Amino acid sequence: MCRLRGCQGLLTGAVAGLxxxxxxxxxxxxxxxxxxxxxxxVVCAFACSKxxxxxxxxxxxxAFGVHGVGGTLGALLTGVFAxxxxxxxxxxxxxxxxEGGTVLKGQAVAVLVTxxxxxxxxxxxxxxxxxxxxxxxxxREEVQGLDLSQHEEExxxxx
Numbered sequence: 001m002c003r004l005r006g007c008q009g010l011l012t013g014a015v016a017g018l019x020x021x022x023x024x025x026x027x028x029x030x031x032x033x034x035x036x037x038x039x040x041x042v043v044c045a046f047a048c049s050k051x052x053x054x055x056x057x058x059x060x061x062x063a064f065g066v067h068g069v070g071g072t073l074g075a076l077l078t079g080v081f082a083x084x085x086x087x088x089x090x091x092x093x094x095x096x097x098x099e100g101g102t103v104l105k106g107q108a109v110a111v112l113v114t115x116x117x118x119x120x121x122x123x124x125x126x127x128x129x130x131x132x133x134x135x136x137x138x139x140r141e142e143v144q145g146l147d148l149s150q151h152e153e154e155x156x157x158x159x
Contacts, residue, residue: 009045010064016044019070025093031079036074039151076122079104099140 020040021033028036048065059065082096082103094101129135141149148154 012048012062013041013045016040016066016070019067020044020074020077022075023071023074024081024147027078027086029081029083029086032077032083032098036077036081039077040070040073045074071117073110075114076104079107 001145017040020036021028032142036098040088044062044066047069048062051069051085052059052062057064060129076097078128080097083099084090084095088144089095090103095103097104126135137146145154147156
């Protein structure tokens with residue numbers, strides 16, 4: 001466990017940078033990768049604080065703000081910074097927007113399709129889980145604590 005104040009944010013920022021650069025691995029040079037990592041820090045921090053507060057969704061580990069937003073940002077920025085110098089998959093044609101290529105359009109379409117698929121699949125899965133076992137613990141179980149009510153043991157013994 002990290003005992004330094006702000007360490008959790010530092011580690012979350014590192015994971016956000018990794019989630020953002022992953023779609024671009026093998027397609028961008030080191031300097032654009034650093035730009036993407038810096039953008040990830042700003043955009044993912046905004047998603048984990050302001051967006052989560054505005055929409056009031058439950059995401060204790062900031063998985064959506066880090067991986068969902070970071071992955072989306074990385075996919076789009078790959079369309080901006082992809083270069084033939086890393087991998088010439090277009091037969092000599094420019095790739096990313098910086099080179100004058102059109103890969104950004106394909107990346108944007110892929111992001112849109114992925115978001116639509118993910119939203120629909122998540123909705124279906126939630127409906128099935130809700131019908132089978134329910135999505136929420138009872139108020140009594142929440143007051144007792146989910147460690148005891150769901151797992152029959154204490155996760156934190158503070159006394």
